[in-house]
Amino acid sequence: MVQRVALTGNEAVALAMKQMNPDVVAAYPITPQTDIVQFFSQYVANGEVDTEFITVESEHSAMSATVGAVAAGARSMTATSSQGLALMWEILYIASSYRLPIVMPLVNRALSGPINIHCDHSDSMGARDSGWIQLYSENVQEAYDNMVQAVRISEHPDVRLPVMVCQDGFITSHGLENLEVLGDDVVREFIGEFVPENPLLNVKKPVTIGALALPDSYMEFKVQQAQAMSKAAQVVEEISEEFARVSGRKYGLFETYQLQDADIAVMLLNSSAGTARMVVDELRAKGVKAGLLKPRMFRPFPARQLTQALSGLKAVAVMDRAEGFANTGGPLFNDTKAALYDAGVQVKVVNYVYGLGGRDLVPQHVHEVFSDLARIAEGEDPSSLVKYLGVQGGVV
Amino acid sequence: MKETPSNKEFPRGGYILNPGNAAEYQTGEWRSMRPVWDKEKCINCMFCWLFCPDLAIIVEEGKVKGINYDYCKGCGICSHECPDRVKAIHMIKEGEQEDRG
Numbered sequence: 414m415v416q417r418v419a420l421t422g423n424e425a426v427a428l429a430m431k432q433m434n435p436d437v438v439a440a441y442p443i444t445p446q447t448d449i450v451q452f453f454s455q456y457v458a459n460g461e462v463d464t465e466f467i468t469v470e471s472e473h474s475a476m477s478a479t480v481g482a483v484a485a486g487a488r489s490m491t492a493t494s495s496q497g498l499a500l501m502w503e504i505l506y507i508a509s510s511y512r513l514p515i516v517m518p519l520v521n522r523a524l525s526g527p528i529n530i531h532c533d534h535s536d537s538m539g540a541r542d543s544g545w546i547q548l549y550s551e552n553v554q555e556a557y558d559n560m561v562q563a564v565r566i567s568e569h570p571d572v573r574l575p576v577m578v579c580q581d582g583f584i585t586s587h588g589l590e591n592l593e594v595l596g597d598d599v600v601r602e603f604i605g606e607f608v609p610e611n612p613l614l615n616v617k618k619p620v621t622i623g624a625l626a627l628p629d630s631y632m633e634f635k636v637q638q639a640q641a642m643s644k645a646a647q648v649v650e651e652i653s654e655e656f657a658r659v660s661g662r663k664y665g666l667f668e669t670y671q672l673q674d675a676d677i678a679v680m681l682l683n684s685s686a687g688t689a690r691m692v693v694d695e696l697r698a699k700g701v702k703a704g705l706l707k708p709r710m711f712r713p714f715p716a717r718q719l720t721q722a723l724s725g726l727k728a729v730a731v732m733d734r735a736e737g738f739a740n741t742g743g744p745l746f747n748d749t750k751a752a753l754y755d756a757g758v759q760v761k762v763v764n765y766v767y768g769l770g771g772r773d774l775v776p777q778h779v780h781e782v783f784s785d786l787a788r789i790a791e792g793e794d795p796s797s798l799v800k801y802l803g804v805q806g807g808v809v
Numbered sequence: 810m811k812e813t814p815s816n817k818e819f820p821r822g823g824y825i826l827n828p829g830n831a832a833e834y835q836t837g838e839w840r841s842m843r844p845v846w847d848k849e850k851c852i853n854c855m856f857c858w859l860f861c862p863d864l865a866i867i868v869e870e871g872k873v874k875g876i877n878y879d880y881c882k883g884c885g886i887c888s889h890e891c892p893d894r895v896k897a898i899h900m901i902k903e904g905e906q907e908d909r910g
Binding site: 510511512513573610611618619620621622623624626630633634637 | 822823824825
């Protein structure tokens with residue numbers, strides 16, 4: 414039964430977790446993820462879930478307990494933001510290398526310092542090489558839908574990797590939006606029972622997890638991980654098809670808007686896509702062939718499909734809500750540019766870093782980007798490949 | 810990408826699926842120093858057996874019979890613990906020609 418309700422991103426994610434009724438949740442509250450832990454612990458206190466809720470003393474312990482619980486054979490989840498993710502760091506790699514299916518909502522927040530509680534993507538972008546699948550969500554609906562699908566992707570026999578479901582801190586996590594939620598029975602049927610692979614609690618078949626792998630075998634395990642990542646893209650699409658049948662909502666590896674015949678386009682993650690879509694509409698009304706591409710899956714990076722989608726453009730602006738300090742632009746820009754180069758696609762690509770620490774991206778900023786693009790498409794050399802939007806004192 | 814290295818040879822996630830298989834891993838090849846046991850001097854006090862971290866002292870019916878070089882890493886603890894007045898185990902460089910005892 415489909416129900417239309419108004420929820421914040423955090424409420425929607427907590428609801429998805431309640432419907433999935435995981436065996437174990439180990440989590441530590443951190444702004445702006447706090448509500449997820451708060452709502453979920455309320456479900457536990459009210460007896461609305463069967464979950465063993467472990468209150469831990471830090472995020473390092475939250476991820477460690479989650480790793481232990483999944484290894485034992487329990488479907489397990491946690492949630493975090495920013496510094497919390499940073500504190501989980503070493504265990505993120507443990508989770509993915511042990512091939513443990515874990516679903517973790519990540520409410521994107523800027524990393525310190527200066528200390529800041531608002532949205533940017535520096536937390537998840539920092540974890541982009543940790544071997545986690547990363548899904549991004551523009552709004553509350555997508556955050557909810559990604560959560561339900563993430564469990565299936567993570568536990569798929571060809572994948573067996575942890576998944577991070579990202580949504581923008583405060584903008585989505587605390588913004589009240591209308592969404593359609595699935596019935597508890599639909600969700601439970603969709604995700605099915607968790608089938609652990611060689612669980613530690615199976616005393617009839619004892620196994621060791623976490624053994625040493627020296628130069629004679631370490632590399633094979635890493636290659637296996639990379640190959641599981643390469644299979645994940647296909648699985649994300651398969652699960653998406655299946656999800657569409659129960660929900661009526663279809664997701665791909667990325668969403669395109671007015672891109673088919675576009676000359677110029679912007680590419681960006683999460684909530685800012687809403688602002689960009691509105692600007693595309695305004696430009697289209699004036700006859701400008703503007704378009705939008707919003708990646709849903711950033712890890713693994715859908716290079717082949719992306720370059721195909723971008724190949725008809727004259728110029729594209731990749732917009733990063735994270736600064737990588739390489740002086741060569743943000744992470745989304747670098748991956749996109751590399752993919753285009755490999756595919757031999759001749760599209761001019763420029764980078765805009767925006768929205769750090771919760772700085773608003775307003776329609777005027779996106780208009781500025783599109784007018785730069787229009788000139789670049791006509792042959793003007795961009796003054797700089799990497800620019801910063803909305804900085805006091807003007808564009809740097 | 811080509812197919813995954815076989816799950817049989819490299820179980821996914823580095824799991825060890827056959828318990829107790831540490832015995833198959835002969836750590837003796839790590840050794841750079843080799844203990845040499847002198848049967849004539851040995852008083853069978855069992856200090857070497859007690860202290861050896863790798864269970865590499867071969868004992869049969871309460872008597873030392875030799876050193877298991879498949880697992881001995883050459884740490885030298887046995888030689889160190891062998892009582893000063895006995896000195897039945899001394900260390901030599903691995904590869905040096907001497908009776909293995």
